[in-house]
Amino acid sequence: MTTALITGATAGIGAAFARRLAADGHNLVLVARDTERLQDQATELHDRHGIEAEVLTADLSTDSGIASVERRLSDRKQPVDLLVNNAGFGNKGRFLEVSMADELTMLKVHCEAVLRLTSAAVVGMKARGRGAVVNVASVAAFLPRGTYGASKAWAVQFSQGVARDLSGTGVRLMALCPGFVRTEFHDRAGMDTGSIPGWMWLDADKLVTAALADLARGKTVSVPDPRYKALMGAVKLAPRGLLGGISSKAGRKYGPR
DSSP, X not given: OOEEEEESTTSHHHHHHHHHHHHTTOEEEEEESOHHHHHHHHHHHHHHHOOOEXXXXXXXXXXXXXXXXXXXXXXXXXXXXXXEEOXXXXXXSOTTTSOHHHHHHXXXXXXXXXXXXXXXHHXXXXXXXXXXXXXXXXXXXGSOOHHHHHHHHHHHHHHHHHHHHTTTTTXXXXXXXOOEESSSHHHHHTOOOTTSOXXXXXXXXXXXXXXXXXXXXXXXXXXXXXXXXXXXXXXXXXXXHHHHHHHHHHHTTOOOO
16 A cells, blocks of 8 residues: 655545545545644544554644654655645735744745755655655646745746756656635635635545646646636736736735645
């Protein structure tokens, strides 16, 4: 049986990955900050699917938290075959309305943690000649959207670049770029989502199914829904100045995830 490690595993997209991978027979390493939620999740997945679910409590906004996950990914006796870098959060507000401490924490979680964990995982994967990494980004990566969009754009470019460097090794990388997904993400950030049209919301479980299909097909960037594929196609044709104005106004209330 293969093993998948998922960060931000207790809610939203991370929890959907855990459910799907457990149902497919993969053992799991579940990573998040809340030990009690992790233990409840591990017990439920073990009882329902008969897989082994390991719990690793870690705060990826800290060096010690990142290091603890790096150590688990580097364990050659218990190899990880799939890494899902899903942990992330949003900050409500325009530039200078968000504290510098919060901006730097976002870069720590969205960029530094992704870089370090991907590196730790890929060393062993390359040696074994197989493995995969999914870095959860956002369609915000393709829009002028402050630190959040910039950090997700970095994740997309990083994933594509590393995928190219590892071509032929048996290791795959993919950036997953969802739109609005019904999770705890927006509530935690205090973002008002009442004005978002119903058709823009995605289901986390269907999103994961589409993402895993794209990973199997060898895609390096996945926008896993026809609606958002169409929107991103329109974005490529729109003037950057117009996009900046629209994205800035939208970002005062909510941010895509």
